[in-house]
Amino acid sequence: MKTLRILVKYFKINLSSAMEYRASFLGQAVGMVVSNAAFVLFWMIAFDRIGGAIGGYDFRDVMFLWSVTPFAYGLCMVCFENCNNLTRMIVTGELDTYLLYPGRLLLNILCARSSVIAWGDVGYGIILFAVTQNAGPGQWALFLLCGALGAVLVAATLVLFHSFSFFFGSTEVLSSLAVEFIVDFSIYPKGIYPIAVRVVMLTLIPATFIAHIPLELVRDFHPLKLLLLIGFTVLFTAAACGLFHLGLKRYESGNAIVTRL
Amino acid sequence: MRKYLVMLRVGLRNTMAYRTAVAGRLCMYTAFILIFFSLWRDIYQDGGVEGLTLNQMLWYLCMTELCAFACRSNVFRQMNDDIKNGSIAYQLNRPMNYGAYHLLSSLGDMAFSFVVFGALAVVLGLITVGPLTTFRLESVPLVLLSVLLSIVINFHMMLALGLTAFVWEENTAVILIHSKLLFILGVFVPVEFLPAWAQTIAKCLPYSYVGWAPAKLLVAFDWQNCLNLLAGQVFWVVTLVLLSNWALSGARRALQINGG
Numbered sequence: 140m141k142t143l144r145i146l147v148k149y150f151k152i153n154l155s156s157a158m159e160y161r162a163s164f165l166g167q168a169v170g171m172v173v174s175n176a177a178f179v180l181f182w183m184i185a186f187d188r189i190g191g192a193i194g195g196y197d198f199r200d201v202m203f204l205w206s207v208t209p210f211a212y213g214l215c216m217v218c219f220e221n222c223n224n225l226t227r228m229i230v231t232g233e234l235d236t237y238l239l240y241p242g243r244l245l246l247n248i249l250c251a252r253s254s255v256i257a258w259g260d261v262g263y264g265i266i267l268f269a270v271t272q273n274a275g276p277g278q279w280a281l282f283l284l285c286g287a288l289g290a291v292l293v294a295a296t297l298v299l300f301h302s303f304s305f306f307f308g309s310t311e312v313l314s315s316l317a318v319e320f321i322v323d324f325s326i327y328p329k330g331i332y333p334i335a336v337r338v339v340m341l342t343l344i345p346a347t348f349i350a351h352i353p354l355e356l357v358r359d360f361h362p363l364k365l366l367l368l369i370g371f372t373v374l375f376t377a378a379a380c381g382l383f384h385l386g387l388k389r390y391e392s393g394n395a396i397v398t399r400l
Numbered sequence: 401m402r403k404y405l406v407m408l409r410v411g412l413r414n415t416m417a418y419r420t421a422v423a424g425r426l427c428m429y430t431a432f433i434l435i436f437f438s439l440w441r442d443i444y445q446d447g448g449v450e451g452l453t454l455n456q457m458l459w460y461l462c463m464t465e466l467c468a469f470a471c472r473s474n475v476f477r478q479m480n481d482d483i484k485n486g487s488i489a490y491q492l493n494r495p496m497n498y499g500a501y502h503l504l505s506s507l508g509d510m511a512f513s514f515v516v517f518g519a520l521a522v523v524l525g526l527i528t529v530g531p532l533t534t535f536r537l538e539s540v541p542l543v544l545l546s547v548l549l550s551i552v553i554n555f556h557m558m559l560a561l562g563l564t565a566f567v568w569e570e571n572t573a574v575i576l577i578h579s580k581l582l583f584i585l586g587v588f589v590p591v592e593f594l595p596a597w598a599q600t601i602a603k604c605l606p607y608s609y610v611g612w613a614p615a616k617l618l619v620a621f622d623w624q625n626c627l628n629l630l631a632g633q634v635f636w637v638v639t640l641v642l643l644s645n646w647a648l649s650g651a652r653r654a655l656q657i658n659g660g
Contacts (some may be wrong), residue, residue: 163570177580184594185443194442200645256572312424319428322436398406 146244146250150218153253161400164255172266173261176207179267194328200329202257204350206264207282208325211289211349215261219249219294220257223318225301226311235392245383249294278357281365285353288372292345295372295379296321299322304378305386315345325350403496404504409494411508422516428483429470429517433524435590436461452590456619460463462521463618463654467550473506475555476575479562492652498646503552510551532619539621542630544553546614549633554610556581556640563644566651581605586612606636 157164179202183184186198193201197363215222225248230301240247268282302313322341324346328335340346415422437458444454452460479502482488492498525532561578564571585591586608591599602608613629 160570163568166568167573172574174573174576174580176586177577181588183583184598185589187595188593193439255570256576259573309420312420312427316424316427316431322429322432327439328442331442333438336438344426347579390517 157255167256168259169395173264175263187326194330205356206268208350209260210264211285213257215293216254216257218255219253220234222297226304229304287348295376299379302383302386305389320344408508409502411505413508415512437528455529459532460527460615460619463484463615466609468582468587471510471513472541473555475502476558476562480565536621543617550610553636556644560644563647609633
């Protein structure tokens with residue numbers, strides 16, 4: 140409960156900070172929506188030309204992937220944008236400031252920054268879901284729940300990859316690749332990938348749990364599948380946090396004087 | 401001229417110094433090609449698409465990704481930084497053309513990327529679908545010329561877009577929309593794949609001359625098409641050079657520098 144209160148507090152502070160520059164906030168968010176919408180045009184043309192299904196997915200299925208993935212990724216960047224900066228903070232010794240904070244260390248670090256442009260992703264995901272899925276209240280609830288779990292999974296994956304920096308030096312490039320792979324594996328039909336890639340999508344890069352299982356749930360709800368999704372999210376997140384705290388024991392202070400505005 | 405050559409050399413050295421970043425980009429390029437290969441292989445299960453075979457389509461993608469993404473310059477971000485942190489004041493005072501300075505310092509990086517990513521593209525093409533079945537040796541110099549023109553077109557579009565930082569305090573959305581238009585209008589699919597109305601629009605915009613033109617010359621070469629595409633590219637190079645220079649001189653006049 141305390142964790143949730145901190146999360147909400149950070150969210151409010153970050154949002155009000157973004158709203159200080161309303162024109163910029165709206166410009167970026169709308170730009171992101173327009174930019175993402177270009178892909179809808181592509182898929183419309185592709186399915187119109189080809190007909191039938193691609194990788195076992197029809198147009199509505201693909202649109203679901205394109206709504207839940209930006210929603211989850213956007214929500215992660217709105218709430219936990221600082222997960223992108225973890226490697227830099229570890230390598231340069233900038234974690235010192237956060238070590239002095241009361242409460243949960245990792246939560247304080249991740250929530251310290253929020254991406255303004257990611258609001259565009261969140262808005263785009265919701266609009267696309269509303270326009271293409273003709274969903275009832277139950278499906279909406281599932282979409283929002285799966286999106287929230289997906290956001291946690293994206294953050295956990297980033298924490299996992301950035302935490303390798305405690306052991307092997309900078310893993311900035313590896314972490315950037317992880318983000319790219321999460322998004323790419325989530326937005327294309329699962330059926331196009333070979334078995335080896337699908338195994339990766341179920342483990343190290345959990346794209347299957349971010350987009351493909353939510354699709355199966357919205358199309359054909361099964362409580363066990365939902366439990367599997369929640370269980371995997373909890374375990375994966377615990378593993379990522381565990382690795383971070385294990386690595387933290389090897390952390391060396393930068394003795395840097397940092398001003399936080 | 402010597403100072404510009406120095407900029408070219410510095411750009412090249414900078415790129416070669418950051419080997420990990422290059423390795424990351426190579427991994428990203430490989431991943432894109434393999435994902436698109438998987439997607440198109442599935443699409444091609446039902447036969448050919450718009451007269452292109454899977455072999456041609458994969459080589460098409462290798463070429464468009466090479467021109468539009470592997471060899472793109474960083475000028476948008478550099479200009480953004482220059483304008484937002486104020487270092488534009490120093491840059492404009494230097495005894496060289498600001499646009500040419502960025503072009504030459506980016507060219508070193510782009511030339512390096514072209515060689516390295518070009519080699520990777522050939523390897524990926526050979527591994528996934530084998531040699532290009534419609535390859536014509538006489539097309540090679542013209543394809544290389546088309547690649548060069550496409551890089552210049554993309555650079556000047558990025559330069560012009562980078563100048564929007566003078567007008568808007570936050571212009572990230574502009575570059576996002578630019579990259580998606582590039583992607584849709586020729587990089588991911590040939591322009592012929594689009595509906596008739598969209599083809600007309602695509603052929604009137606510079607975006608399709610970045611990816612589609614050189615890739616089309618590579619996979620389906622014919623002399624008539626070649627002349628049309630190269631003429632289109634030259635037109636857009638001239639137009640964009642004039643446009644970006646005009647915008648740059650306008651921005652220079654509007655620039656207010658305070659303090660010391």
